[in-house]
Structure formats: C-alpha cells, structure tokens
Amino acid sequence: TSGQVPYVDIETLIGDEKSCISERIRHIVQAEVPSLTRSAEHFFQPGVEGKRVRSSALLLVSSALSAGEMGDPDKCRELLKPDLRPYSEYPEEVRRKQQRIAEITEMIHVATLLHDDVLDDAETRRGLNSVNKMFGNKTAILAGDFLLAKASVALAALRNTEVLILMATVIENLVSGEMMQSRSSQEERMSLDYYYRKTFLKTASLIANSCKSAALLGNHEEEVAQLASDYGYHLGMAFQLVDDVLDFVGSSSSLGKPTFSDLKSGIATAPVLFASLEEPQLVDLTLRKFRYEGDVEMASRLVAKTSGVKKTMAVAESHAMKAIKAVDMFPTAESKYSEVCRDALRYLASSVTSRRT
Numbered sequence: 248t249s250g251q252v253p254y255v256d257i258e259t260l261i262g263d264e265k266s267c268i269s270e271r272i273r274h275i276v277q278a279e280v281p282s283l284t285r286s287a288e289h290f291f292q293p294g295v296e297g298k299r300v301r302s303s304a305l306l307l308v309s310s311a312l313s314a315g316e317m318g319d320p321d322k323c324r325e326l327l328k329p330d331l332r333p334y335s336e337y338p339e340e341v342r343r344k345q346q347r348i349a350e351i352t353e354m355i356h357v358a359t360l361l362h363d364d365v366l367d368d369a370e371t372r373r374g375l376n377s378v379n380k381m382f383g384n385k386t387a388i389l390a391g392d393f394l395l396a397k398a399s400v401a402l403a404a405l406r407n408t409e410v411l412i413l414m415a416t417v418i419e420n421l422v423s424g425e426m427m428q429s430r431s432s433q434e435e436r437m438s439l440d441y442y443y444r445k446t447f448l449k450t451a452s453l454i455a456n457s458c459k460s461a462a463l464l465g466n467h468e469e470e471v472a473q474l475a476s477d478y479g480y481h482l483g484m485a486f487q488l489v490d491d492v493l494d495f496v497g498s499s500s501s502l503g504k505p506t507f508s509d510l511k512s513g514i515a516t517a518p519v520l521f522a523s524l525e526e527p528q529l530v531d532l533t534l535r536k537f538r539y540e541g542d543v544e545m546a547s548r549l550v551a552k553t554s555g556v557k558k559t560m561a562v563a564e565s566h567a568m569k570a571i572k573a574v575d576m577f578p579t580a581e582s583k584y585s586e587v588c589r590d591a592l593r594y595l596a597s598s599v600t601s602r603r604t
C-alpha cells in the first residue's frame with residue numbers, strides 16, 4: 248500500500264496536540280493514594296507513551312472532517328493550552344471534546360495493557376518493566392480499574408449519551424475479546440472467523456468507536472461518523488494482524504516486549520492458522536496449545552516454512568487499503584488543512600503494514 252501513498256509528517260500536524268494530551272493524562276491519573284498514582288502513570292511517563300496510534304487516528308479524523316484552518320498560530324496555542332476543566336464553553340469547544348476522547352482512548356488502552364500483562368504474566372512492555380512485574384498483580388489490576396474509572400468520569404463530563412454508549416461498549420468488547428482469546432473450544436481455536444471476530448473485539452473496536460465518537464462530537468451526520476468508524480475498524484484490524492506477524496518475525500528489542508508470546512500463551516494467531524493449511528502438524532500443536540516441551544520452537548519453525556506470515560500480511564494490507572478507501576469517501580474537504588489530514592490518515596494506514604515496532 249505504501250507505494251501510492253505520499254509521505255506526511257504526522258508529528259508536525261498533531262505532535263504538539265499529542266504532547267498536550269499526554270500532559271493532561273499525567274494530571275488526570277493522579278490518585279489520592281501515591282502507590283496507585285505510581286502504577287497508573289507508569290506508561291504515561293514522558294518517552295514511554297508508546298506510538299499513540301489510537302489517539303493519532305482520531306485527532307486526524309477530526310481534522311480531516313473539520314472546516315477550520317489550524318493555520319493561525321495564536322489560535323493554535325490557545326487550543327493547545329491544557330485545560331483541566333472537564334467542560335468548557337470555549338469557541339474551540341468541539342476540538343477540546345475531541346481531545347478528551349483522545350485522552351479517554353489512551354487511558355482505556357493502557358488500562359487493558361495493565362490487565363493484559365497480568366493475564367499474560369508479561370514482564371516487559373514498551374521497553375519498561377510491566378506494572379505487574381514492578382508492583383505485583385494486585386496493584387496492576389487495581390491501577391487498571393482506576394484508569395477505567397478516570398476514563399468513565401471524563402466520558403460522562405462530555406455529556407453526550409451516544410458517545411458514552413459507544414465508548415462503554417468498547418470496554419465490553421475488550422473484555423469479550425480477551426475472554427474469547429483465553430477461553431475457546433478446540434474448534435474455535437482453529438477458526439479464522441473466530442480469530443477475526445476476536446481481533447475486532449480486542450483491538451479494532453476501540454479505534455473504530457473512538458474515531459466515530461470524534462466525528463459525532465464534531466457534529467457530523469451518522470453517515471460521516473460511520474466512515475470515520477470504518478477507517479478506525481480497518482486500521483485496527485491491519486494493526487493487530489501486523490502485531491500478530493511481529494510476534495513471529497519481530498525482535499524483542501525493537502518491540503519492547505517478548506516475541507513468540509502468543510504461542511507461549513497457547514494462542515494461534517493468523518500466521519499459524521494460515522500455516523496450518525500447509526503444515527497439518529500445526530493443527531495438533533494448536534489444539535494442545537503448544538503446551539509440551541519444544542512445541543513453541545516447532546510451531547515457529549513450521550510457520551516459517553509456510554506462507555502463513557505472507558498471507559497474514561496480505562489480509563493486513565487489504566484492511567489498510569479499505570481504511571484508505573473510507574477516507575476517499577469522506578465528504579468534500581472544506582480546507583487545504585483537512586486535505587493534508589486526509590493524506591496523513593492514508594499515510595498512517597499504509598505505514599501500519601510496514602511497521603517494525
């Protein structure tokens with residue numbers, strides 16, 4: 248996909264805004280109890296905020312649909328001032344609400360990471376020790392709950408019931424996706440349909456619904472909000488498919504987390520499911536969750552012999568292309584600035600399939 252899509256420097260478009268959002272999150276996650284603050288803010292420390300793909304996507308969607316020029320530097324600075332009041336009557340009220348959704352999205356995301364690292368018994372994340380490793384499982388779970396609570400308060404303060412329902416449904420989806428992954432029947436474990444459904448629930452739903460929420464808060468019609476959702480859905484699917492590939496072909500140093508972690512957790516992702524069509528031995532290994540001594544090594548060697556990774560990348564690329572098509576269907580851009588943000592969305596979608604981290 249990257250061939251036809253021009254490069255856009257996303258950081259110059261939304262870098263400042265992302266910094267402000269991270270700064271605000273660091274304020275929001277201050278707890279009454281110091282040990283709770285320490286674990287809740289762990290992955291929001293400067294430099295370890297991660298790629299922030301989710302908030303980038305929704306901020307760019309917001310701008311791509313907006314009529315306004317972000318050209319006036321004074322206006323820009325005013326808009327970027329961290330405003331800790333949950334509700335404001337400023338003229339830029341709409342943009343502020345979209346920024347709030349970005350914060351809520353990142354807080355929900357990190358809450359799931361804290362819980363996920365407990366479930367996966369993971370020791371590293373974003374190149375740091377995981378919260379469970381540093382402070383123990385109980386603290387990590389409570390810190391995740393705390394972030395969800397803070398996200399809920401921020402969500403209620405937006406006073407938009409439709410957005411509230413969308414984002415609360417995301418939380419339900421995340422839990423369902425995780426449950427589908429950890430509690431599956433033998434038949435489900437070998438099913439690509441089951442895998443795609445789970446991938447929607449655990450990854451794409453958050454990106455789709457946060458993009459949709461940003462569009463609704465921008466007062467766009469349902470049809471336009473649906474295109475924003477489609478973009479997020481396909482970006483999310485592509486993102487997770489690539490994540491599952493990187494677990495096989497990535498390096499733990501560039502990923503900041505261990506490799507072959509899915510196999511080690513007994514989970515067969517798309518590369519294994521495609522590979523098992525060429526190497527039927529993988530079916531047995533998958534059904535017994537790569538549990539026996541040497542299973543993980545054997546499975547990874549078998550996958551490497553097949554086109555499993557290549558086929559997964561092809562599915563990821565087709566989702567990236569569909570994300571780009573959703574942008575092409577946005578209503579006519581009302582400013583040069585929103586045109587640039589559309590190119591940025593296209594570039595973001597195409598770069599997801601070439602990422603190594």
Ligand code: FPP
Pocket residue numbers: 358359360362363366367369391395418421422425449450504508
């Ligand atoms: C990362 O997956 C995990 C998720 C995207 C979702 C996890 C959801 C839960 C733990 C349910 C709890 C939900 C809430 C709302 C707190 P992964 O293990 O495949 O990715 P990784 O390689 O980054 O660890």
Ligand code: MG
Pocket residue numbers: 363364367369
């Ligand atoms: Mg994990």
Ligand code: MG
Pocket residue numbers: 363366367
């Ligand atoms: Mg997990």
